[in-house]
Amino acid sequence: MRLLAVRDVSKVFANGVKALEDASLEIEAGEFLSVLGPSGCGKSTLLRLIAGLETPSAGSIEWQQGRPDLGFVFQEPTLMPWTTALGNVALPLKLAGMARSEREARAAEALGHVGLAGFERSYPRELSGGMKMRVSIARALVTAPKLLLMDEPFAALDEITRRRLNTDLLELWQRTRFTAVFVTHSVFESVFLSQRIAVMSPRPGRVLSEIAIPAAYPRAESFGTSAEYAALCRTTSARLAEAMAAA
Amino acid sequence: MSARFVAPILMGLAMLGLWEAIVRSAAIPPYILPGPILVAKTLVTDWSTLWPALVVTMQITLEALLAAVVVGVLLAVLFSLSRWVELSLFPYAIILQVTPIVAIAPLIIAWVDDVHVSLLICAWLVAFFPILSNTVLGLRSVDRNLLDLFGLYGAGRWRTLVDLRLPAALPYFLGGLRISGGLALIGAVVAEFVAGSGGRESGLAWRILESGYQLKIPRMFAALVLISLAGIAIYLLLSLLSHLLLRRWHESAMAGE
Ligand SMILES: Nc1ncnc2c1ncn2[C@@H]1O[C@H](COP(=O)(O)OP(=O)(O)OP(=O)(O)O)[C@@H](O)[C@H]1O
Ligand SMILES: [Mg+2]
Numbered sequence: 001m002r003l004l005a006v007r008d009v010s011k012v013f014a015n016g017v018k019a020l021e022d023a024s025l026e027i028e029a030g031e032f033l034s035v036l037g038p039s040g041c042g043k044s045t046l047l048r049l050i051a052g053l054e055t056p057s058a059g060s061i062e063w064q065q066g067r068p069d070l071g072f073v074f075q076e077p078t079l080m081p082w083t084t085a086l087g088n089v090a091l092p093l094k095l096a097g098m099a100r101s102e103r104e105a106r107a108a109e110a111l112g113h114v115g116l117a118g119f120e121r122s123y124p125r126e127l128s129g130g131m132k133m134r135v136s137i138a139r140a141l142v143t144a145p146k147l148l149l150m151d152e153p154f155a156a157l158d159e160i161t162r163r164r165l166n167t168d169l170l171e172l173w174q175r176t177r178f179t180a181v182f183v184t185h186s187v188f189e190s191v192f193l194s195q196r197i198a199v200m201s202p203r204p205g206r207v208l209s210e211i212a213i214p215a216a217y218p219r220a221e222s223f224g225t226s227a228e229y230a231a232l233c234r235t236t237s238a239r240l241a242e243a244m245a246a247a
Numbered sequence: 248m249s250a251r252f253v254a255p256i257l258m259g260l261a262m263l264g265l266w267e268a269i270v271r272s273a274a275i276p277p278y279i280l281p282g283p284i285l286v287a288k289t290l291v292t293d294w295s296t297l298w299p300a301l302v303v304t305m306q307i308t309l310e311a312l313l314a315a316v317v318v319g320v321l322l323a324v325l326f327s328l329s330r331w332v333e334l335s336l337f338p339y340a341i342i343l344q345v346t347p348i349v350a351i352a353p354l355i356i357a358w359v360d361d362v363h364v365s366l367l368i369c370a371w372l373v374a375f376f377p378i379l380s381n382t383v384l385g386l387r388s389v390d391r392n393l394l395d396l397f398g399l400y401g402a403g404r405w406r407t408l409v410d411l412r413l414p415a416a417l418p419y420f421l422g423g424l425r426i427s428g429g430l431a432l433i434g435a436v437v438a439e440f441v442a443g444s445g446g447r448e449s450g451l452a453w454r455i456l457e458s459g460y461q462l463k464i465p466r467m468f469a470a471l472v473l474i475s476l477a478g479i480a481i482y483l484l485l486s487l488l489s490h491l492l493l494r495r496w497h498e499s500a501m502a503g504e
Contacts, residue, residue: 048395051399052399053395053398053399070399072395072396072399074392074396076392078390078392078393078396080393080411080414080415081496081497082414082415082417082495082496082497083414083496091396091400091410092400094410095397095400095401095402095406095410096400096401123495123496124496125496125498
């Protein structure tokens, strides 16, 4: 079942920068989709349009059943430094008016899911970069959203931490089956994670091609060293190169 | 760590010693320059006149600081909620700030019957701007992504103010408060100077003036010392407050150095 369709969306910013031009993309409910493209091609803009944080200059975003609850993970952890990990994760529930005891129980549970049990009372500056990102993911998932939008969430992390978080993210996705839209500029990451990759052209961005990644889940770390993975990365790289050349 | 305290204290003692030595060796009369020992003695002997004066000055200072906090924060919040209010009022706040208090104090003292209130207004005028401008800056320096996040979860202006803008502005506000604490004291003292005798309300500034007329220079120095000590105490107290409020989360209050 389709969740939403982005139809010929263009976005021109107030300063005249044209970030997107006639971008079209359909997203299926429950799928794991990556959006891959070079820096500045409008990936963040596309994600923000889907989240309703920006409005399209032209075109439309059509929701099959209205915009569902959604979670958003920014490129930086974007935590409130004055409150604990628990307070940060509980924020969406607090804003929804949930009682304190209940929201804290749920937030603690969400922290457990991202492997941060025991760090409820830690302040963001007491956490490592990877841990902060986990808090950010827990915050996005605490409302049990149907759609999780992630904007290069692991780009600032080291390779080892990134791999861990990739595996953990897939595990979470398999457990709860939210729809995942994952923006990245890493071919390897997009192939490892997703069922489908949308490749974007340089600015003004459009979705130039889509690649299916048929490998089965669960994908263990060993998938990342398989011949299948290498072949898929090669295909995806070639498509990305085509997209760059087409501009 | 200990060098931070020992070094300035040693330096201070050395300067005091030098001062005392110069005064004695050159036999400078006390009505020109009293030595530190005489000043300390005067502080004790004249305590019964100096202490009430200190209380008066401190009372005006603290009241002015409190008023500065209330008005500064309220105005800053108002500015953050309405661009129009900010555009129309901020220039006047700046005008109030750049006008020297000595120049307007006589006017205020002439207009306002109650001396206490007029002194309060003067001290407040000097003290409120750092709080206002720092808090405005803090309320605006909110992470854009966090603002988006609040919007995403349907938070209204009020919730965003309480749960996001105000906590984000706290370190800025506290920075402004530390500056304003000293300024409130300066404002109070300057206003007392301009007001002159000030009737029943005789603060430290009046004691200084009075000592000058009567050539009681050691007492003048003693009053000066009290003003400095009061300023230092205010600064230390506000720094402590800031440390206590921020130590868990803000870089400026991280333990150790
Ligand atoms: N609010 C804005 N106002 C003006 N221009 C903007 C704004 N946001 C983005 N842009 C411009 O739109 C273009 C696309 O930006 P966007 O952030 O969507 O790119 P991106 O694909 O996410 O890049 P990156 O991979 O570096 O994050 C850029 O040229 C950027 O300068
Ligand atoms: Mg981006």
